[in-house]
Structures are given as C-alpha cells and as structure tokens.
Amino acid sequence: RIGFLGPGTPQTRASCVPGFSEGLREHGWVEGQNIAIEYRWAEGRAERLPALAAELVQLPVEVLFAVNTPAVLAVKTTGTQLPVVFTAVSEPIEIGVVHSLAQPGGKTPA
Secondary structure: OEEEEEOOOOOOOOOHHHHHHHHHHHOOOOEOOOEOEEEEEOOOOHHHHHHHHHHHHHOOOOEEEEOOHHHHHHHHHHOOOOOEEEOOOOOOOOOOOOOOOOOOOOOOOO
C-alpha cells in the first residue's frame, strides 16, 4: 500500500495521478491488482497537510508519496520511518528532507 499526499484535489491534479499510475505500471505495479493507494488531498488548504500526513502514517502503508514541497514537509513533521518518495520539491537538501542528492537515503530525516 502506498500513501499519496497531494495539496490539491483529484480534479486539480488530474494530470499528476495518471502519470503516477503509469510510472507504477511500467514497473509492474497496478492499482487494484497488486497495490492499493491511499489518496489524501488537502483541497488547496496547505494547513490540512500535516493532519493528512499523520493520518497516512497511521495506516498500514509501506511507502509515502508526497507531491510537492509543502506535502513532503508535512510528512517530515510526522517523524515517520517509512520511506518517502517525492516530486516537485525545491531545495530538498536545504529543507532537510535528504542528506544529499547522490545518496538521498531511504527515509525522510526527522
């Protein structure tokens, strides 16, 4: 199971989800067949991201996907030890979500 944290709504991020699903499919992962995805959307309200991130880490997910910088920072506040994959994150070293780009590590540092 994958936890997916997005800042918008399924409608506003319609181009993001198909690309995400396609990338998974290219690696043999198909939603509804061999993976489940728990989507959480902040509906354009960044202040909701920390609560949604906390909700996702309480679920039985094996990895988290954060769509952008505010989402990955919300995940970071949970202190989770789950692996975190992210995209559209500005300055990931400077904001403390990876130690280096060459070897980012498997988990978001707390």
